[in-house]
Amino acid sequence: MKEVLLEITDIKYDYREDGEVLPVLNEINLSILEGEFVCIIGPSGCGKTTLFNILVGLERPDQGKIILDGQDITCTRGHIAYMPQEDLLFPWRKIMDNLLLGVEINKGDLKAARKEAEGLLPLFGLEGFADSYPDQLSGGMRQRAALLRTVLTHHSILALDEPFGALDALTRAKMQKWILSIQEKLNKTILFVTHDIEEAITLADRVVVLNGRPSTITKELKVELPYPRQKTDVKFIEYKEELLERLSDTEF
Amino acid sequence: MDELKEKISYYLPVIIFFIITLIIWEIIVQVLNVESWILPAPTAIFEEILKTRSLLIEHSLRTLYESIFGLTVSAAAGILVGTIIFNFRILERTLYPLLVISQTVPIVVLIPLLVIWFGFGLLPKILIVILACFFPVAVNTVDGLNTADKDKVNLLKAMGASGWQIFSKVRVPSALPMIFSGLRISATYSVMAAVVAEWMGSDIGLGVFIVRSSNSYLTARVFAGIVLVSFFSIILFQSVTLLEKFLIPWSNSSKEESY
Numbered sequence: 001m002k003e004v005l006l007e008i009t010d011i012k013y014d015y016r017e018d019g020e021v022l023p024v025l026n027e028i029n030l031s032i033l034e035g036e037f038v039c040i041i042g043p044s045g046c047g048k049t050t051l052f053n054i055l056v057g058l059e060r061p062d063q064g065k066i067i068l069d070g071q072d073i074t075c076t077r078g079h080i081a082y083m084p085q086e087d088l089l090f091p092w093r094k095i096m097d098n099l100l101l102g103v104e105i106n107k108g109d110l111k112a113a114r115k116e117a118e119g120l121l122p123l124f125g126l127e128g129f130a131d132s133y134p135d136q137l138s139g140g141m142r143q144r145a146a147l148l149r150t151v152l153t154h155h156s157i158l159a160l161d162e163p164f165g166a167l168d169a170l171t172r173a174k175m176q177k178w179i180l181s182i183q184e185k186l187n188k189t190i191l192f193v194t195h196d197i198e199e200a201i202t203l204a205d206r207v208v209v210l211n212g213r214p215s216t217i218t219k220e221l222k223v224e225l226p227y228p229r230q231k232t233d234v235k236f237i238e239y240k241e242e243l244l245e246r247l248s249d250t251e252f
Numbered sequence: 253m254d255e256l257k258e259k260i261s262y263y264l265p266v267i268i269f270f271i272i273t274l275i276i277w278e279i280i281v282q283v284l285n286v287e288s289w290i291l292p293a294p295t296a297i298f299e300e301i302l303k304t305r306s307l308l309i310e311h312s313l314r315t316l317y318e319s320i321f322g323l324t325v326s327a328a329a330g331i332l333v334g335t336i337i338f339n340f341r342i343l344e345r346t347l348y349p350l351l352v353i354s355q356t357v358p359i360v361v362l363i364p365l366l367v368i369w370f371g372f373g374l375l376p377k378i379l380i381v382i383l384a385c386f387f388p389v390a391v392n393t394v395d396g397l398n399t400a401d402k403d404k405v406n407l408l409k410a411m412g413a414s415g416w417q418i419f420s421k422v423r424v425p426s427a428l429p430m431i432f433s434g435l436r437i438s439a440t441y442s443v444m445a446a447v448v449a450e451w452m453g454s455d456i457g458l459g460v461f462i463v464r465s466s467n468s469y470l471t472a473r474v475f476a477g478i479v480l481v482s483f484f485s486i487i488l489f490q491s492v493t494l495l496e497k498f499l500i501p502w503s504n505s506s507k508e509e510s511y
Contacts, residue, residue, distance in 0.1 A: 105421075133501075
């Protein structure tokens with residue numbers, strides 16, 4: 001049995017503006033095992049991004065705790081590797097300097113990190129692009145560079161917020177295949193937000209549905225299919241219908 | 253080589269238009285026999301430039317000195333003050349509006365005051381240049397520092413970055429393009445400000461040269477002065493652009509499609 005790495009306990013968050021209170025998240029409880037690939041799906045505006053902001057310490061929850069490896073990390077930053085929706089590569093930095101950003105911030109060993117990054121470039125399909133500017137890269141490459149930047153922060157958990165949302169279908173399929181191979185090689189725990197049901201089933205060990213107002217976890221689904229998963233598989237379609245049903249019956 | 257070709261073809265229309273204008277000007281002056289003290293022909297202006305070159309160089313050096321010195325001080329002070337204003341919220345609400353209001357006072361009316369306080373020497377000229385050039389840099393620095401992408405700031409925060417790290421690694425690079433557009437505006441102001449300052453009282457400089465020539469109805473000389481003033485303005489403008497290309501190379505790296 002794998003150990004629990006990250007525990008999200010009873011998170012509640014209200015959005016406040018001009019004296020009005022809009023409940024966003026309520027009673028969010030989730031345990032993530034070491035090495036697990038968990039996808040969070042939900043309709044847009046369900047608070048997926050807010051949940052991530054709470055995880056990485058950008059927002060303060062009104063209630064609840066984030067526990068990583070037995071340590072309370074609520075409201076503290078720099079424990080979880082975070083990759084936002086856009087790649088957010090800095091246009092003024094060459095790819096290599098973008099990759100080392102996290103190490104630079106944490107005042108880590110730049111020399112060692114550079115070596116490590118160079119070693120990982122081929123795996124991320126970025127060989128020969130270390131000295132390019134982000135503008136010179138395609139969407140898929142930029143996304144992989146952003147992911148490598150996230151990986152190089154050396155946190156055990158990668159929190160990825162719709163990382164492939166902006167990519168075209170073909171690139172997206174390639175990236176999905178690729179991220180699975182990466183996870184296997186690097187042995188990371190991945191928390192992956194998406195609004196694409198098929199993407200979630202293709203990738204995850206477990207799919208978590210977040211919806212309602214305020215949002216809460218309305219379903220957890222263990223995907224018991226061997227990789228690579230086929231979209232035409234009967235079981236795949238069953239999962240898809242199950243999730244679709246759960247996602248649509250709480251709308252409005 | 254291709255880049256050069258591209259540049260030439262880009263500027264070709266304006267060059268041709270400019271030459272045609274000069275030719276029409278020349279023809280009109282020749283055909284209508286316009287008196288040279290009213291409107292000298294382009295060739296006459298060119299001759300005048302050659303003839304008075306040693307005098308022009310002497311006056312130009314002074315004007316250039318005032319412009320470049322004033323511009324440099326303005327750039328440094330503008331960036332510094334802009335950065336301070338950005339970092340202290342209270343200043344953004346006190347000093348910043350005052351800065352804007354100060355720009356509603358025409359610089360020309362300040363020149364007599366500066367002459368009273370500082371005389372006819374170099375200092376009041378440089379002060380005028382600074383008054384003209386400081387504002388665009390300072391304001392663009394404040395605005396530039398404010399343009400930093402919120403998501404990038406949040407990304408660094410999530411990584412655990414300190415306030416200084418966020419400032420130096422996101423805010424400053426994000427601000428550079430705007431700071432440079434402020435600097436370009438200032439560069440075009442600088443020569444003009446120096447000339448206007450000299451106009452009001454000086455013994456050397458292109459401003460004085462133009463006034464004196466105009467008083468003696470040496471109109472070709474007036475034009476010679478004007479040509480040099482705009483030439484120097486363009487040179488300063490281009491120098492800033494060149495510096496920008498050198499300092500922020502990412503903004504002009506070409507896009508390539510590749511997977």
